[in-house]
Amino acid sequence: MVGLRKFSCYRRLEVPYTRKSKYKKKGYVKAIPPHKIARFEMGEKRLFSHIVKLVSQDSIQIRHNAIESARLVVNKRLEENLSNNYFMKLNLYPHHAIRENKMLGGAHADRLQTGMAHSFGKVIGSAAQLKEGKTIFTVFVDKAGVESAKTSLMYASPRLPGHVTVAVEENKRGLIPS
Numbered sequence: 557m558v559g560l561r562k563f564s565c566y567r568r569l570e571v572p573y574t575r576k577s578k579y580k581k582k583g584y585v586k587a588i589p590p591h592k593i594a595r596f597e598m599g600e601k602r603l604f605s606h607i608v609k610l611v612s613q614d615s616i617q618i619r620h621n622a623i624e625s626a627r628l629v630v631n632k633r634l635e636e637n638l639s640n641n642y643f644m645k646l647n648l649y650p651h652h653a654i655r656e657n658k659m660l661g662g663a664h665a666d667r668l669q670t671g672m673a674h675s676f677g678k679v680i681g682s683a684a685q686l687k688e689g690k691t692i693f694t695v696f697v698d699k700a701g702v703e704s705a706k707t708s709l710m711y712a713s714p715r716l717p718g719h720v721t722v723a724v725e726e727n728k729r730g731l732i733p734s
Contacts, residue, residue, distance in 0.1 A: 560680075563622070566654055567717050569615045569685055575676045582676075591620040591650045591682050598631050599643035601733050604696035607725050608705040612690050614718035617683040620650040623692075626712035630693060633708035642705065643696040643733040650682035692720065696733050 577583045610630075627646055634642050655677030686692070693712065695705045706722050713720045 560619075560621075561656060563619055563717060566619070566683065567616055569617055569687075572652060585653055585655075585679055588653050588679050588682055592624045593620060593627065593646065593650070594624065595627075596646045596649075597644070597733070599634070599696075599733075600640050601643055603727075603730060603732050604643065605698050605727055606696070606702050606705075607727050607731070608695045608697060608702060608709060609691045609723045609725075610693040610709045610712060611721050611723050612686045612692060612718060613688060613721055615687050616718040617652060617654075617685050618648065618650075618692075618716055618718075619654070619683045620681060622715055622717070623648060623650065623684060626715040627693075629711050629715065630695075630708050633711055634695065634705065637704040637708065638697065638701045641698060641701055645694045645696075645733060647691045647694055648684040648686070650684045652683045652685050653679045654681045654683050656680045686718075692716070696727070696731075 575583050623646070631644060634644060657672070657677040693709060695709065697705045702724055706724065709722050
């Protein structure tokens with residue numbers, strides 16, 4: 557079985573394309589497979605003194621399995637370093653459907669494929685679309701855990717396309733994670 561196609565094919569932000577067909581039923585995306593993100597909120601909900609954010613520096617798309625991989629590594633590092641003295645929230649949801657026009661290869665395959673004649677493609681997954689400056693993860697911690705939260709969030713950067721940065725701010729308004 558063939559694995560996932562390289563994400564460089566899908567990384568750039570694009571407007572969702574809707575197929576326009578003279579036959580109404582061919583103009584719809586039939587179904588989107590479920591995403592792999594297990595949880596969107598982790599840790600203890602209480603008042604913390606600082607907010608640490610992982611912010612995107614590019615306008616990009618992020619596939620759902622890359623988001624889950626980054627979430628796992630950040631949550632593991634936070635649990636190791638801060639036990640349960642943090643609250644982490646994933647601020648993305650993968651709404652964008654990723655389609656692929658699968659081409660058959662091999663002997664006599666040229667009789668089976670339609671090439672680019674019907675190139676709408678089947679949905680193979682979902683992705684979240686990000687504009688520059690959008691927050692990916694938000695971590696609420698006390699002052700003692702700020703450095704640990706910053707290093708934990710930077711462990712997510714190799715797993716995500718594009719460039720990210722960490723922003724730290726004081727919780728002056730007294731925001732409780734919701």
